[in-house]
Amino acid sequence: MTEGSTESARTVLVVEDEPTINRAVTDRLRAEGFRAVQAHDGPAAVAAFEEHHPDLVVLDVMLPGFDGLEVCRRIQAVRPVPVLMLTARDEETDLLVGLGVGADDYMTKPFSMREVVARVRALLRRVDRAEALAASGGPTHLDAAGLVIDVRTRRVSVGGEVVHLTPLEFDLLCALATEPGTVRTREVLMREVWGWGDASGTRTLDSHVKALRAKIGADRVRTVHGVGYALEVGP
Known part of the structure; x- marks a missing residue:
């Protein structure tokens, strides 16, 4: 065993x-x-x-x-x-x-x-x-241009409306939100969210980003081609 x-x-x-x-x-x-x-x-x-x-x-x-x-x-x-x-x-x-x-x-x-x-x-x-992460005592609340993330309760709202995310979508959003406005590479996201040591699962990542955009707004996640993604925090 x-x-x-x-x-x-x-x-x-x-x-x-x-x-x-x-x-x-x-x-x-x-x-x-x-x-x-x-x-x-x-x-x-x-x-x-x-x-x-x-x-x-x-x-x-x-x-x-x-x-x-x-x-x-x-x-x-x-x-x-x-x-x-x-x-x-x-x-x-x-x-x-x-x-x-x-x-x-x-x-x-x-x-x-x-x-x-x-x-x-x-x-x-x-x-x-x-x-x-939820039990670490770190930041548990983020409000970025109407996108509100509560890490402790794992709830997300956009413009005051609660949005239902799957567990993995929530974790992906949190990974992007750790550095709002900063590009996070595919390799970093795959390691932090999926626990994979390389970027071999980029199709999975890209598909989850599409699903996440459909729920929180396409303009909130910016693609940097050949590098990764960033969570937009501007107005």
């Missing part, structure tokens, strides 16, 4: 209707020390989420009953939880829809079990960092 002592308290819900894939992912997560539980369709996924209170969900898009997008909507309405979506398709529209309903990361089939474990660990590290 790898890192069993550090992962044993973590529960991962694996939702996949293909028995072979579900079993392979579940077995690998258990071998790595996670507590893994299974569901094979949409209704069973929501029921398992309510019963087991997982720390993370690995979720296939195409499911019987109702699809993974609907599962994601329903579980995120109960409480924010990291979601790693699995799909047989690799189209940007599918990616953006998944991010829009609360997914944090996206993997296209076929994938390696090693990569699944790496993504799961990276998402859980991000949650741990966010909780540590």
Whole structure:
């Protein structure tokens, strides 16, 4: 068992209707020390989420009953939880829809079990960092030209209207807000938000920026081509 002592308290819900894939992912997560539980369709996924209170969900898009997008909507309405979506398709529209309903990361089939474990660990590290930041005693409130971020309650409002962000969108916004008006490189954002040591996931980053802009306003996040992004704080 790898890192069993550090992962044993973590529960991962694996939702996949293909028995072979579900079993392979579940077995690998258990071998790595996670507590893994299974569901094979949409209704069973929501029921398992309510019963087991997982720390993370690995979720296939195409499911019987109702699809993974609907599962994601329903579980995120109960409480924010990291979601790693699995799909047989690799189209940007599918990616953006998944991010829009609360997914944090996206993997296209076929994938390696090693990569699944790496993504799961990276998402859980991000949650741990966010909780540590909220408890650190550092700045907990930012008001930048009508964009208000409350780190302690993880609430965001724009022009007085509350905006619902996914857990990862909130963390991305906080990473940009640590230096308002300053360009933050792709490498820095990938490391701080996703826990990745390089910029290999820039497509994921760019897609999340698109989703974030749709919620807080396209003009609030400036692109610096070839470098990264900056949170605009001007009027």
